[in-house]
Amino acid sequence: MLKEYPGRVRLIFKDLPLPSHALARPAHEAARCAGALGRYWPYHDKLFAAQPNFERADLVRYAGDVGLPVDKFTQCLDAHRFAAAVDADVEQARAIGVRSTPTFIINGRPLVGAHPVENFRSVIDEALKDAR
Amino acid sequence: MLALVLVGRGATGQTPGDITVEPTMVKGPATAPVTIVEFSDYQ
Numbered sequence: 001m002l003k004e005y006p007g008r009v010r011l012i013f014k015d016l017p018l019p020s021h022a023l024a025r026p027a028h029e030a031a032r033c034a035g036a037l038g039r040y041w042p043y044h045d046k047l048f049a050a051q052p053n054f055e056r057a058d059l060v061r062y063a064g065d066v067g068l069p070v071d072k073f074t075q076c077l078d079a080h081r082f083a084a085a086v087d088a089d090v091e092q093a094r095a096i097g098v099r100s101t102p103t104f105i106i107n108g109r110p111l112v113g114a115h116p117v118e119n120f121r122s123v124i125d126e127a128l129k130d131a132r
Numbered sequence: 133m134l135a136l137v138l139v140g141r142g143a144t145g146q147t148p149g150d151i152t153v154e155p156t157m158v159k160g161p162a163t164a165p166v167t168i169v170e171f172s173d174y175q
Contacts, residue, residue, distance in 0.1 A: 001168070002160050010160035012153055014171045021175035028174060035156035044157075047174045054175060088152065093171050095150055101173040107166055124166055131165035 001120055008128060013044070015089040016101050023054035025086065030059040032082035033073050034066070042066040107131070 002009050015032075017024035027047055034043030046062045047054070056077070063073040076082070093103075104111040104120075107127040111119065151169055 005166070007161055008164050009166045009168060010158065010162065010164035012151070012167060012169045013157040014151070014169060016171040016173055017175070018173045021173055024173050024175035031174070032154075032156075035154070038156075040156040041159065052175050085154070089171075092151055098171050101171055103171045105169040105171075124168075127166045 001117075001124065004121075005124060005128075009124060014093065015086045016093045016098065016103075017086065017090070018101060021052075023052065025083075026056065026059060026077070027054040028086045029080060029082045030054075030063070030073075030077050032085055033076035034063065034068055036076060036081070037068050037072060039066050039068050043068070 002011060015028040017028045031040060031044050031047060034040050043062065043066050046066055050058065050062060059077060060070060060074055064070045093099075098105075098110075100112060102114065104115075106120075106123045107130070109123050109127065111123055
């Protein structure tokens with residue numbers, strides 16, 4: 001969508017590891033560690049490609065795969081440096097009524113669940129009209 | 133509740149007022165007229 005609407009769309013990713021997914025939380029913390037080390041999006045993309053293999057050894061290996069300094073990354077991961085940040089995202093989701101993933105909010109319009117790309121285009125086009 | 137809360141407007145694209153933004157987890161310009169907030173689970 002960002003490529004399709006260059007300069008007109010911004011994406012903000014928020015962590016919402018579901019309690020039923022035991023390995024999701026460390027994956028979210030790991031992604032934030034990658035972000036702190038300057039490689040958030042490559043690591044993010046790696047995680048989605050590697051689902052659901054998120055054991056600690058996997059998370060560390062992926063760090064190396066995307067060019068992160070593995071020692072610093074591992075220190076961050078093991079220290080749970082970003083646990084509170086992930087918790088804060090979960091709380092924000094709860095506070096605004098987001099209960100499931102994925103949930104998209106496009107200029108205030110909620111789009112819940114996986115949708116065909118046409119649905120995103122429709123909501124984005126409408127938001128662009130309103131923004132004029 | 134979702135629809136009631138999501139009326140906050142950011143400086144450009146609308147962002148729910150209670151949503152914080154971690155700069156490393158953002159793609160696209162801050163001046164974009166449309167903001168997509170995605171809540172997702174890696175697993």
